[in-house]
Amino acid sequence: MAVSCPEATNLVTSSDTESPAEQQQQQDQSLDTFSFAPLRLQRLPHLTDYLPDLQTLRNPLDSNHFFHPTDGFYVSPGDVILRQIVYDLSGMFPQPAPHLAYHRAGPRERVFFEPSGVRAAIVTCGGLCPGLNTVIRELVVGLWELYDVREIYGIPAGYRGFYSREPVKLSPKMVHGWHQRGGTALETSRGGFNLEKIVNAIEEKGFNQVYIIGGDGTMKGAVKIFGEIHRRKLKIAVVGIPKTVDNDIGIIDRSFGFQTAVEMAQQAINAAHVEAESAVNGIGLVKLMGRSTGHIALHATLSNRDVDCCLIPEVEFFLEGEGGLLEFLDRRLKENGHAVLVVAEGAGQDLIPRTAAQKEERDESGNPVFLDVGGWLKSELKKWWDRDHPNELFTVKYIDPTYMIRAVPANATDNLYCTLLAHSAIHGVMAGYTGFVCGPINGNYAYIPLDEVAKAKHQVNTRDHKWAWVRSVTNQPDFLRI
Numbered sequence: 001m002a003v004s005c006p007e008a009t010n011l012v013t014s015s016d017t018e019s020p021a022e023q024q025q026q027q028d029q030s031l032d033t034f035s036f037a038p039l040r041l042q043r044l045p046h047l048t049d050y051l052p053d054l055q056t057l058r059n060p061l062d063s064n065h066f067f068h069p070t071d072g073f074y075v076s077p078g079d080v081i082l083r084q085i086v087y088d089l090s091g092m093f094p095q096p097a098p099h100l101a102y103h104r105a106g107p108r109e110r111v112f113f114e115p116s117g118v119r120a121a122i123v124t125c126g127g128l129c130p131g132l133n134t135v136i137r138e139l140v141v142g143l144w145e146l147y148d149v150r151e152i153y154g155i156p157a158g159y160r161g162f163y164s165r166e167p168v169k170l171s172p173k174m175v176h177g178w179h180q181r182g183g184t185a186l187e188t189s190r191g192g193f194n195l196e197k198i199v200n201a202i203e204e205k206g207f208n209q210v211y212i213i214g215g216d217g218t219m220k221g222a223v224k225i226f227g228e229i230h231r232r233k234l235k236i237a238v239v240g241i242p243k244t245v246d247n248d249i250g251i252i253d254r255s256f257g258f259q260t261a262v263e264m265a266q267q268a269i270n271a272a273h274v275e276a277e278s279a280v281n282g283i284g285l286v287k288l289m290g291r292s293t294g295h296i297a298l299h300a301t302l303s304n305r306d307v308d309c310c311l312i313p314e315v316e317f318f319l320e321g322e323g324g325l326l327e328f329l330d331r332r333l334k335e336n337g338h339a340v341l342v343v344a345e346g347a348g349q350d351l352i353p354r355t356a357a358q359k360e361e362r363d364e365s366g367n368p369v370f371l372d373v374g375g376w377l378k379s380e381l382k383k384w385w386d387r388d389h390p391n392e393l394f395t396v397k398y399i400d401p402t403y404m405i406r407a408v409p410a411n412a413t414d415n416l417y418c419t420l421l422a423h424s425a426i427h428g429v430m431a432g433y434t435g436f437v438c439g440p441i442n443g444n445y446a447y448i449p450l451d452e453v454a455k456a457k458h459q460v461n462t463r464d465h466k467w468a469w470v471r472s473v474t475n476q477p478d479f480l481r482i
Contacts, residue, residue, distance in 0.1 A: 040098040041080055044447050045226070045435035047112055050233050054432065056110040060147050075106035075427075081446040083251070105424035105438050105445035112432030113208070113237075115148040121167065121207040123155035124184040125214035125221070129245045130260035131410035131418045132213065133178040133185055138422035139211055140170045146423070147430055153207070154185075159221060160192025162201040179415055182407045191364030193221045199228045208236050209429050215244035215255075217366070219437065219454040226435035226450055237434040239425045240450050245406050247295040250456025251448055252439030256418050258296070260411045261289065265300035268401040269342060273306040275397035276338040282395045283329065283339050283381060287374035289402055290344030291367070293459050297344040301470055308332050308339040309476040313346035314460045315467075317479040319380060326384050328477050343373055345402070352376045374398050420445060 048054055059074065061067045083100035122139050124132050136154065143149040153167035161167075168186070178185055202210060202225075212222045219240050226238040242249045247258040265288050272284025288297045294312020301310040309328065311317055318324045332339045352371045361369040378398045385394040410418060424438040424445045437453040438445060460467060471478070 038098050039080070039082070039101045041101045041103070042449060042452065044103050044433055044449060045230075047235060047237060047432045047434055050230055051235055054112050054235070056112055056432075057114060059107060059109055059111050059430075060115055061107055064146065066145070073107070074109040075104050077103070079104035079106075081441045081444045083441060085442045102441060102446040102448050103433075105428060105447050107427045108431035111147075111430040113147075113430055116150075118143070118147070118149045118209055119151040119153070119206050120149060120209040120211065121153050121155055121162075121202065121205075122170070122186070122211045123158065123161065123213065124186050124188045124243075125158040125212065125218040126188060126190055126243070127215070127245070128183050128188065128406045129243050129255075129257035130182065130264075130406065130408050131256040131414045132183065132188075132243065133175075133181050134410050134415050134418035135213055135241055135243075135256065135422050136170075136184070136186060137175040137178040138419045139426065140175045141172050142423045142426045144172050146426065153205075156187045158187075158189035158192055159198060159218075160189060160194075161187075163194065163197040164192075167205065179418075180409055182409045189364075190217075191366075193224075195224050195228055198225060199232070202229075202236060203232070203234060210236060210238045211241060211425060211429075212238065213241045213243050215242070215246075216249055216454065216457075218243075219249070219450060223435070223450045223454050230435070237429040237432070238450070239429050239434070240437040240453065241421055241425055242437055242439055242453060245296070246290050246293055248291075248293040248458050249439075249453060250458045251453055252437075252441060252458075253443065254440070256414050256421060257406075257410060258414075259417075260408060260414045261296050261405050262299045262303060263411055264405040264408055265296060265401065266304055268399045268405075269300060269304045269307060269340065272397060272399050273304075273338075273340050275395075275399075276340055279338065279395040279397075280393040281333050281337065281385075281389075282397065283333075283341060285341045285343070285374060285378055285381075285396055285398045287343050287345055287372075287398075287400045287402070289405065291346040291370065292457070294344040294347065295458075295460060297342050297347075298460055298466065298470055301342055302466075302473060305473060306340055307342050307474055308336075309341050309474055310470055311341070311343040311347040312460055313344055313349075314462050315347075315479060316350075317348060318481070319351070319384070321481070323477050323480060325477075325479070326381075329381070330388070341377070343377060345370055345373060348373050348377070372400075374400055 080101040081104050140152050143152055152170045154170050155161040156165045222240045229236045242255050244255045245257045245261045247255050249255050268286050272286045276282035276284035290296050297310050297312050301307040319326050329339055378396045381396050428447050435450045436447045
């Protein structure tokens with residue numbers, strides 16, 4: 001799929017005597033003939049990679065009364081999604097080469113599973129997130145209604161549930177109202193990953209489709225499960241459905257539950273604003289989720305417009321001195337009489353004093369245990385005010401809505417998104433793909449190799465327009481030491 005690409009320096013030639021309009025016209029004509037370098041289609045694992053003699057069947061959707069497949073209904077191997085869709089044709093900035101592409105998600109004309117022989121397992125791992133129950137529901141309903149699968153099971157208690165709990169048989173009637181509930185009806189847990197026990201249990205219980213819903217740590221576990229199944233040459237397809245309320249999974253546009261979390265964060269920020277505005281020298285302090293990325297804090301700040309300062313893990317800040325947080329808040333209180341401060345949970349962790357034991361502490365997923373940056377900031381703010389403004393009124397109202405946000409049902413946008421993710425996963429697995437994740441890339445749903453997603457991170461780009469927009473809304477400092 002190689003096409004020629006003219007040198008950027010040859011795109012436009014103009015003389016000093018030409019008018020700006022003539023120069024622009026010549027540039028537009030030159031760009032009309034622009035073409036770019038070869039695409040590299042990312043290879044997607046398939047069951048036939050190690051089971052070459054598998055037989056295929058016509059897709060059951062052909063006889064499904066809900067569908068009327070016509071030309072173009074089924075996705076072909078040549079349908080791809082580009083990783084990058086915005087290009088600079090001026091030649092001023094280097095472009096990635098080759099240009100990455102992924103297989104488009106959707107139903108294929110041929111399938112590798114006889115529906116009556118499918119035995120599907122669905123598991124949720126890690127923390128809660130709005131939309132978990134919707135994904136479970138839509139996997140069950142999609143398998144049942146689209147492909148006539150009847151053996152569908154939920155695995156309770158996360159990864160450890162494969163070898164320590166009995167699976168729960170699921171049906172559309174059983175999961176009917178689950179999309180209206182927060183949390184996960186299957187229960188979840190962190191840790192408990194024992195590769196040999198998990199794969200042994202999958203094999204012994206006869207599961208041949210495994211749907212794994214979780215965050216980046218869960219996806220890393222899914223990579224290992226896929227690798228072990230591949231090594232054993234088992235006809236078992238593994239698919240990951242990315243879940244993280246922090247929106248920190250890379251490559252895909254966003255993870256489900258994120259938009260609900262931003263919407264719910266508004267309630268906490270609004271309450272903090274009311275509290276701060278109603279007090280003399282009041283500060284409303286809100287801590288939002290975001291261990292390694294500040295997407296929720298950033299989007300909540302932009303959506304709300306009452307925030308005076310947004311602190312995220314990607315931007316270091318300091319308290320004392322010129323250009324510091326305290327100087328900024330002092331000025332804002334003098335100007336407005338109140339201030340609202342939003343902080344992501346992973347921000348400022350290097351500033352918080354901790355013991356040697358606390359530095360080594362890890363949770364069940366192996367992540368460092370973070371200290372409460374909100375509680376620490378509240379204490380530091382009070383110390384600062386007592387020191388610099390003795391005998392003056394001052395109030396800090398600290399709101400931590402973390403567990404309220406992640407436990408709510410998904411909103412309408414996330415519910416629709418969860419449905420599309422579930423159906424995309426089902427279509428891919430039935431087509432024999434394995435070791436992949438489904439998700440939107442530039443608004444189009446694609447299949448991405450599991451190992452790529454497990455490695456990729458999605459952090460806030462503090463050099464782009466969105467972060468500049470945050471600073472223009474809040475007028476906060478850039479926290480560069482002078």
